[in-house]
Amino acid sequence: MTGVPLNIDWQQILLHLFNFTILFGALYILLYKPVKNFMEGREAHYADMDSKANQALADAESSKASYEEKEKAFDDEVRAEKTRLSKEIEAERERRLAAARGEAEKIISDARVEADREKNEIIESAQKEITGMVTDAMEKLTLEQTASDAFDQFLDAAEEADK
Amino acid sequence: MTKQERKKAIIFFSAVALVFMIGAILTGGSGGGEEESVQVVMRDAVMHDVNKISLFGLKDVNPGLIAGFIVSGIMILFALICRIFVIPRFKLVPGKFQMILEMVVGIFDGMAKTNSKHLNGFMGAYIFAAGSYIFTGTMFELLGVQVMTTAGHPITLPAPLADINGAIMMGCLSYLVIMSGGIAGNGIKGIGKTLKDFSLPLSLSFRLFGALISGALVTELVYYYKAMSFVVPVIVGVLFTLLHALIQAYVLTMLTSLFYGEVSEKTEKKPKVKKQRGKKRVTVVNQDPAA
Numbered sequence: 001m002t003g004v005p006l007n008i009d010w011q012q013i014l015l016h017l018f019n020f021t022i023l024f025g026a027l028y029i030l031l032y033k034p035v036k037n038f039m040e041g042r043e044a045h046y047a048d049m050d051s052k053a054n055q056a057l058a059d060a061e062s063s064k065a066s067y068e069e070k071e072k073a074f075d076d077e078v079r080a081e082k083t084r085l086s087k088e089i090e091a092e093r094e095r096r097l098a099a100a101r102g103e104a105e106k107i108i109s110d111a112r113v114e115a116d117r118e119k120n121e122i123i124e125s126a127q128k129e130i131t132g133m134v135t136d137a138m139e140k141l142t143l144e145q146t147a148s149d150a151f152d153q154f155l156d157a158a159e160e161a162d163k
Numbered sequence: 164m165t166k167q168e169r170k171k172a173i174i175f176f177s178a179v180a181l182v183f184m185i186g187a188i189l190t191g192g193s194g195g196g197e198e199e200s201v202q203v204v205m206r207d208a209v210m211h212d213v214n215k216i217s218l219f220g221l222k223d224v225n226p227g228l229i230a231g232f233i234v235s236g237i238m239i240l241f242a243l244i245c246r247i248f249v250i251p252r253f254k255l256v257p258g259k260f261q262m263i264l265e266m267v268v269g270i271f272d273g274m275a276k277t278n279s280k281h282l283n284g285f286m287g288a289y290i291f292a293a294g295s296y297i298f299t300g301t302m303f304e305l306l307g308v309q310v311m312t313t314a315g316h317p318i319t320l321p322a323p324l325a326d327i328n329g330a331i332m333m334g335c336l337s338y339l340v341i342m343s344g345g346i347a348g349n350g351i352k353g354i355g356k357t358l359k360d361f362s363l364p365l366s367l368s369f370r371l372f373g374a375l376i377s378g379a380l381v382t383e384l385v386y387y388y389k390a391m392s393f394v395v396p397v398i399v400g401v402l403f404t405l406l407h408a409l410i411q412a413y414v415l416t417m418l419t420s421l422f423y424g425e426v427s428e429k430t431e432k433k434p435k436v437k438k439q440r441g442k443k444r445v446t447v448v449n450q451d452p453a454a
Contacts, residue, residue: 006327007210012228015218016323016332019228023235024292030242032291034250035268042255 134161184393201387208379211326214312223313227326233308234300234323267295274416279424282347286423289340290416293333297415300324301375301408304382305401324411325375334368337419341426348427356426363422371415378407 137157164172199207207213215223245264253261271294275287300323308320323329341363345353357363385391385399 007212008331009225009328011222012224012326012328013332013335015224015228016231016326016329017336019231019235020292020296020332020336023238023296024289026239027242027292027295028288030239030246031250031264032268032288034246035264036272036287038250038253039265039269045255 130161180393188389201384204383204387205380208321208325208383209327209376214314214318216310217313225326225328226310226312226318226320227323227329229310230303230308230320231300231323231326231329233320234296234303237303238295238299267291271416275420275423278417278420279344279427281424281427281429282344283420283424286340286344286420290420293337293419294412294416297324297333297371298408298412300329301378301404301411304379305404321379322375324371325379327372330372330375331368333371333415334366335364337367337415338364341419341422344423345426348429352430353426357422360422367415367418371411374407374411374414378403 134157138154199213203213211225211227214226216226216229218224218228249260249264257265268291271291272287275283275290279286304320304322304325306320309317310320312318324333338357342354342357345357347353349356381403382396382400385395
């Protein structure tokens, strides 16, 4: 074309445009879009991983809080149970102690009664024994000595017995 | 590598370079061996009025258009290979190549999201394609692909956007994309907002064309003279090309996404100010409760 500065040719401009349009389309379809899709997919993948990790972390924190709460409740329960049991044990101990005291007093009282009874029996037996001894001695005196002597001896024996 | 091995390698490469240099001098003509003067070469690099290439016999076109087709073909083939063999094997923990692909996509996607808060999905895809095309197209000139002109002599294919038609296409298309963002975000008002920057297509087009053509001209100049064809092209040809490929890809994509973000941003309704006659008091009516 004459008269156009720098030999600008509109037909060649359109040919350049046609060439670039094809290039643009091809590059977009073959290179730009797949690579960008891949990059976005990877970003989404890591974002997903991140959100899952955050979710898991939140769940773990929640579980930890729940566990700590349960542990605290359990500790409180154990403490209350311990208190209750120790009170029960104390009461049982008091009850048993009282029972033991009662039994001991009964044993002591029975023992006393038994001891009194035995004492009385011993005294009674001793008296009987003394009486027997005196009788024996009298019989011996009667058989071995004269009547006076026997009488004196009887008196001596009586005196000794009184002592 | 030991010192001795290193020394041997340096001597070997110096010898190879020397052989190439001698060969270049011996096979050359009197001055530079070029069929055209430097003025013609540089004028043609800007105007594209001498060296044309036949497009399947249908039309004679600028070499930049052919370069554009080849670059697009290479990029589409690369994308196809990546789509078939690489992307299905992507892993959650990326390898080196996957990391590079993700980094490139991530850069443009991030740029679109940062500069344009609304409707940035399409913008990311557009600046990815535009940035990749500018970068790859600019790096393409380093390959030095030779084609035959209609005049019957070979030329090296330039960067596609060093052709004014390619640069205008990119600038105007970017402007249209910006305008589409304005329409999508603000309807008819969006067109108005975009048209306020009416110089934008010109500045986008000619900034791109100027940057790339200046690189091409410097490279042409360097390669034109035989004396400058040793060592200098390593810096001028490779490093400068790499640098302006990166810079131009960044500048165009950044500007496009910035303007796109600006025009696609939804405008809040300004409260109507009503002045009462004869009184200085100003009453505000219809105030948006959200504002």
